[in-house]
Amino acid sequence: MTRKVLVIGLGLIGGSIALALQKAPETKIIGYDMDSQTREHAKTLHIVDEIVTDPMQAAADVDVIIFGTPVNATLDWMEQLKSWPLKKKVLVTDTGSTKKSIMQKAGELRELGITFIGGHPMAGSHKSGVLAAKAHLFENAYYMLTPLAGEEIIHMAQLESLLKYTHAKVVSVSASEHDHMTAVVSHFPHIIAASLVHQLGGENGEYPMTRSLAAGGFRDVTRIASSNPVLWRDITLQNREELITQLEDWEAEMGRVKQLLLQGDAHEIEAYFAVAKDLRDELPISAGAIFTSFDLYVDVPDYPGVISEVTGILADEAISITNLRIVESREDVFGVLVISLQSEHDRERAAKCIAKRAHFETYIS
Incomplete structure (x- = not known):
């Protein structure tokens, strides 16, 4: 039996979750966004399997609802949810960056028999919107869940079994601890x-x-x-x-x-x-609460073509660069060339190949 997931809000976070969850077997991802252009982009880029224009109608036949919207908008959606025709065992979650107000509203949904588990994937990008969505955005990032007290273990297990396809580190805390x-x-x-x-x-x-x-x-x-x-x-x-x-x-x-x-x-x-x-x-280098672009500092000598040499090395290794800049004021920065990469894995590969082929020192600040 196919599991149906409705993602409401197809920006960077909602779009990335939709892409990641497409890897889940026997799962159909349905998407909605208030912006018609965003819906069109999501359809064209195959970010979801199906686009809908009436989320209430679509919600009546789904197993999971994910709000990929800002907290204030999510609160409004949760209020509307009270009057929607839903499956008896529907599971609802969100992606908001604060949780106390969300979970207070979740208590109201519980009284109506609706299961809501708060969520916050702690990852981001220097870009926003559906065009920036990436299936790997949450890899190795913390994904915080904030269930209401006494939430049934089976509901938590159901949500975690779905979120494992984001490859994030799923952890559970209270709303107050999260905030x-x-x-x-x-x-x-x-x-x-x-x-x-x-x-x-x-x-x-x-x-x-x-x-x-x-x-x-x-x-x-x-x-x-x-x-x-x-x-x-x-x-x-x-x-x-x-x-x-x-x-x-x-x-x-x-x-x-x-x-x-x-x-x-x-x-x-x-x-x-x-x-x-x-x-x-002593702090870990891996993804944390604040978005990092995985910067690599390269201490390069000053001669014509040196930047092309470095970028050429990365191109040969098929390593994508998200940003490149020169730091002129170097009082408290290790290197003059700062390369922003997409993941920790790419940064490690870049550091190794630059050190091996160009013999330049590389640092992680």
């Missing part, structure tokens, strides 16, 4: 990155050259500040309680740093940076 952890490692860093850029903006009048110097390490540190402002407006509002706590902790930490500077104790200041270095160096 706290993502606040620490994703949401709050976005606020800090934005604040650093704002502080740089204040330098333009008196020290205009500061902006040019920011092309190096500063640009890397604040990369996430280039994220979609509307998306981060919503995330900030949805997780504001956790973020207020993080800001209070940050203020306390900055107070500690200020005291170190006022005291001027060289040993204590060095120890502060040493502890931070050790903790940072």
Whole structure:
């Protein structure tokens, strides 16, 4: 018997899930998006097996419903779901980046006999929209599930058996745990990155050259500040309680740093940076909460054709490059040439072949 999956919202995340789940045996992927052009692209690119224009009608005959929409839109869809004709054992999930409000609404669905398990695939891309969808987007990334308390094991097993085709690391946590952890490692860093850029903006009048110097390490540190402002407006509002706590902790930490500077104790200041270095160096390199483009730093000599030499090596090995840039300010960056690749596997291959054929040093920052 064919399992039918309806994906509502065919942007980067929804489209990528649809592509990944096409690998599941005896599974038909049905797609819907409010944007007609997105529906047309999804149909043309075979991102789904079938496109529908009436999600309510389609939902009546599916086994799984996945909302690939932003949190606020998902909440609206969940409210509509209450009046939809659904299969008795339908399983519903989402992909939203905050979970408390979603799971509160899920409690209302449970009272109506609808099984809802929250989900958040922690992967992304520098591109957005259905045209950027990739079947391998979630490989080795964490896929967080946030079931309601007392959720039946069989329902969790059903969802996990489907999500295994994303090749993500599926883990289960509570909604409150999810929102706290993502606040620490994703949401709050976005606020800090934005604040650093704002502080740089204040330098333009008196020290205009500061902006040019920011092309190096500063640009890397604040990369996430280039994220979609509307998306981060919503995330900030949805997780504001956790973020207020993080800001209070940050203020306390900055107070500690200020005291170190006022005291001027060289040993204590060095120890502060040493502890931070050790903790940072212990962090895993694999995919985490913030999108990474798998950058490889290559320390190349300055002679004509050197960049073509490097890209030629990668072309010979059929390794795709998503971005390429030269870092001119090198005070705290290992290499002058930064190559962005699609996966950890591609980065490892690139590092090996560049070191072997060109004898250039490569680093992962």
